[in-house]
Amino acid sequence: MTKAAPHFLSDDDLLKRASSGDKDAYGMLYERYLVPIYRYCYFRVSSELDAEDLTEMVFLKAWENLPKKQVQSFRAWLYRIAHNLVVDYLRTRKNSTPLELLEIPTDAQSHPEQAFLNREDGRVLVNAIARLEEQDQEVLVCRFVSQLSHAETAAVLGLNESHVRVLQFRALKKLQALLGGGKQDG
Amino acid sequence: MDENLELIFDECLQAVESGQWSIEECMQRYPAQRQELEALLRMAVQVRSAGMIEPRAAFRRSARARLTARLADVPVVTDRNPFRLVKQISTQPLQRSRRTVMNWIAIVVLLASLFGGGAAVQASSQALPDSPLYPLKTGIESLRLVVSSEPTQTQLALEFANRRLEEAGKLIENQAYDYLPKVVAGYWQLTRQALEKVSVTGALIDNRTDNPAELIARQVDTMTALLDQLPTDQLSALEQSLEEETPEPQPVEGEEPPISEPLLTGCTNQTHPIGVKLATAYRVPYETVMGWFCQGFGFGEIVLALQASQHSELSAEEILLLKVELGGWGEVWRHLAMLEQPVEPLPTLTLPVEETPAEVTETPTPSVTITPTPEQVNQGNYCTDLTKQHLVGAKLAMEYGVTYEQVMGWFCRGYGMGEIMLALQASQKSGLPADQFFAMKQEQGGWGKVWQEMGWIGKSRKTPPTEGEEPVITPEATPSPDKMNKPGAQPPAGGGKPADENPGKKVTPPGLNKPPKDKLPPVNPGKGKP
Numbered sequence: 001m002t003k004a005a006p007h008f009l010s011d012d013d014l015l016k017r018a019s020s021g022d023k024d025a026y027g028m029l030y031e032r033y034l035v036p037i038y039r040y041c042y043f044r045v046s047s048e049l050d051a052e053d054l055t056e057m058v059f060l061k062a063w064e065n066l067p068k069k070q071v072q073s074f075r076a077w078l079y080r081i082a083h084n085l086v087v088d089y090l091r092t093r094k095n096s097t098p099l100e101l102l103e104i105p106t107d108a109q110s111h112p113e114q115a116f117l118n119r120e121d122g123r124v125l126v127n128a129i130a131r132l133e134e135q136d137q138e139v140l141v142c143r144f145v146s147q148l149s150h151a152e153t154a155a156v157l158g159l160n161e162s163h164v165r166v167l168q169f170r171a172l173k174k175l176q177a178l179l180g181g182g183k184q185d186g
Numbered sequence: 187m188d189e190n191l192e193l194i195f196d197e198c199l200q201a202v203e204s205g206q207w208s209i210e211e212c213m214q215r216y217p218a219q220r221q222e223l224e225a226l227l228r229m230a231v232q233v234r235s236a237g238m239i240e241p242r243a244a245f246r247r248s249a250r251a252r253l254t255a256r257l258a259d260v261p262v263v264t265d266r267n268p269f270r271l272v273k274q275i276s277t278q279p280l281q282r283s284r285r286t287v288m289n290w291i292a293i294v295v296l297l298a299s300l301f302g303g304g305a306a307v308q309a310s311s312q313a314l315p316d317s318p319l320y321p322l323k324t325g326i327e328s329l330r331l332v333v334s335s336e337p338t339q340t341q342l343a344l345e346f347a348n349r350r351l352e353e354a355g356k357l358i359e360n361q362a363y364d365y366l367p368k369v370v371a372g373y374w375q376l377t378r379q380a381l382e383k384v385s386v387t388g389a390l391i392d393n394r395t396d397n398p399a400e401l402i403a404r405q406v407d408t409m410t411a412l413l414d415q416l417p418t419d420q421l422s423a424l425e426q427s428l429e430e431e432t433p434e435p436q437p438v439e440g441e442e443p444p445i446s447e448p449l450l451t452g453c454t455n456q457t458h459p460i461g462v463k464l465a466t467a468y469r470v471p472y473e474t475v476m477g478w479f480c481q482g483f484g485f486g487e488i489v490l491a492l493q494a495s496q497h498s499e500l501s502a503e504e505i506l507l508l509k510v511e512l513g514g515w516g517e518v519w520r521h522l523a524m525l526e527q528p529v530e531p532l533p534t535l536t537l538p539v540e541e542t543p544a545e546v547t548e549t550p551t552p553s554v555t556i557t558p559t560p561e562q563v564n565q566g567n568y569c570t571d572l573t574k575q576h577l578v579g580a581k582l583a584m585e586y587g588v589t590y591e592q593v594m595g596w597f598c599r600g601y602g603m604g605e606i607m608l609a610l611q612a613s614q615k616s617g618l619p620a621d622q623f624f625a626m627k628q629e630q631g632g633w634g635k636v637w638q639e640m641g642w643i644g645k646s647r648k649t650p651p652t653e654g655e656e657p658v659i660t661p662e663a664t665p666s667p668d669k670m671n672k673p674g675a676q677p678p679a680g681g682g683k684p685a686d687e688n689p690g691k692k693v694t695p696p697g698l699n700k701p702p703k704d705k706l707p708p709v710n711p712g713k714g715k716p
Binding site (some may be wrong): 034035038039042043048051052055056124125140141144145146147165166169172173175176 | 195229233234236239326
């Protein structure tokens with residue numbers, strides 16, 4: 001019997017196979033989510049090295065806890081693991097080294113969006129997001145960096161969807177204000 | 187107003203995300219909210235765009251390359267617990283396997299490879315053994331060791347061993363002794379691994395400042411110093427715990443099994459965990475190791491000597507003696523490297539027949555006639571074909587100001603070049619003829635005893651400086667009696683600082699802090715003995 005080309009398998013299919021011991025299937029899931037999970041971690045912890053460590057932990061922990069039953073969304077489940085690890089990590093970091101934030105470039109004051117493109121987009125954004133409250137950070141990263149749906153974001157953060165909608169809007173406004181492009185909304 | 191804007195924003199955002207509308211189309215639908223809405227939508231899009239960062243390419247590239255190279259060698263493990271996997275990988279020899287290319291172990295290996303280097307270094311400063319992340323950390327280390335190749339593998343092992351040292355230090359500082367056995371065992375495993383690699387690569391003989399063997403020695407001394415801080419009951423508990431994990435050494439064919447006498451408490455009043463580990467690792471009697479230790483050699487020095495003896499025809503004890511003579515490990519390496527030189531015959535050199543070794547008469551005061559058994563007599567080409575020059579012999583002759591024929595005379599009577607070097611060194615130090623030292627060695631049964639007889643080591647050492655030679659007695663070179671090897675004491679200077687910082691300077695041999703054993707420790711079996 002010929003194996004179906006793994007690229008055409010859905011997350012659910014791969015998860016089912018992986019849960020029953022199919023290593024190739026888990027490999028495909030890993031390939032699929034390595035970069036997104038890394039991005040999520042990076043935007044949450046503002047450190048390349050820590051993000052690498054955390055990403056690694058996410059996949060190891062996921063492997064260790066592969067769900068036997070069907071989950072609603074493997075992606076949300078994986079991000080939930082990442083979220084928990086990041087929260088743990090941030091909790092321990094609070095007691096140690098304070099996060100050093102980059103100065104936001106001056107030209108961001110007038111055209112914040114353009115500033116992303118012009119000057120170290122990712123790093124500026126990471127540092128700006130890091131200045132927000134934790135829940136705002138979480139929502140922005142889930143929704144816009146990781147591009148999770150409202151439902152998935154809600155599942156990751158343990159919120160309901162409507163709350164996520166409200167939070168994302170407010171968090172964006174705060175980010176905008178932080179970057180000098182608008183007034184802050186509480 | 188804001189609530190309404192939230193809904194409109196959400197609608198537009200979804201439409202933009204799904205590609206249904208452009209931002210401009212959204213603005214056309216809600217012109218009244220344009221100013222605020224457009225800025226927020228563009229912000230959202232920019233966040234998405236700026237979020238498209240990638241993990242470092244260098245990590246990915248190197249990890250993939252390593253994975254490709256090693257994949258076939260990684261054993262297939264069916265256990266689903268990755269931590270068990272880690273354990274298996276770290277303890278099993280690599281086996282050939284060409285099972286599925288992307289089995290899950292490969293995934294874990296890839297992960298470990300991808301996120302190695304600086305990330306792990308940073309993590310190590312935070313995760314202590316009492317952390318739930320600690321098994322993960324050590325697991326990742328094991329995986330990184332598996333997928334790396336030399337010389338990175340040795341460097342990694344040393345780096346990780348250093349982490350264990352830091353962890354042990356913190357545990358002792360916090361009096362969190364429960365985790366100590368695990369950390370010390372982990373440290374030892376890494377050290378063993380590094381030592382194995384060092385012996386494979388032969389880097390020991392390199393006289394480099396970053397000689398891995400010397401780094402290992404320093405680490406061993408650091409661990410010794412750390413353990414010396416332990417309360418006696420904790421040290422005993424640790425020793426017991428480590429002993430449980432240490433398999434009984436299997437005697438090597440052709441070698442005498444370790445002496446099964448009760449463990450020597452010697453100068454430490456109790457079994458020393460590092461001594462036990464070294465004895466097991468190098469298959470030498472524990473008593474021998476502790477004999478050296480109690481003579482004032484640091485465990486680091488003992489490691490160096492044991493390790494170097496694997497590359498040399500000199501035994502570990504002889505190397506320790508050489509170190510005492512030469513004063514620093516740099517000099518020792520230089521001399522050992524001399525012995526290691528490949529010997530190529532030089533057909534251009536001819537030797538006068540009348541100066542053959544058999545006719546050497548420069549043996550003024552040998553008290554014992556040297557009569558090596560025929561099978562021990564060196565019958566190599568250099569002894570039968572006098573047109574060939576033994577390069578090491580020539581170098582030794584030059585180094586010690588004797589004739590080549592003299593050196594080859596000893597060599598052809600069965601002495602190894604290492605022993606000849608020792609005798610010449612002793613001769614240089616004492617002013618006595620080298621032949622006398624060969625005779626004494628024959629009589630006493632080992633170079634250690636000769637050294638003791640000469641008073642250069644042991645309790646009653648005389649350290650007679652030769653003319654023009656100032657005995658260097660520094661706090662570093664000669665620890666005060668109360669700081670010699672005993673619980674709570676720092677390791678002796680030579681052990682703590684094995685690298686030769688003063689090449690050429692003579693350092694007095696370390697003395698004893700406690701009365702020596704009735705007899706010197708048995709000489710470690712070496713090569714090239716007559």
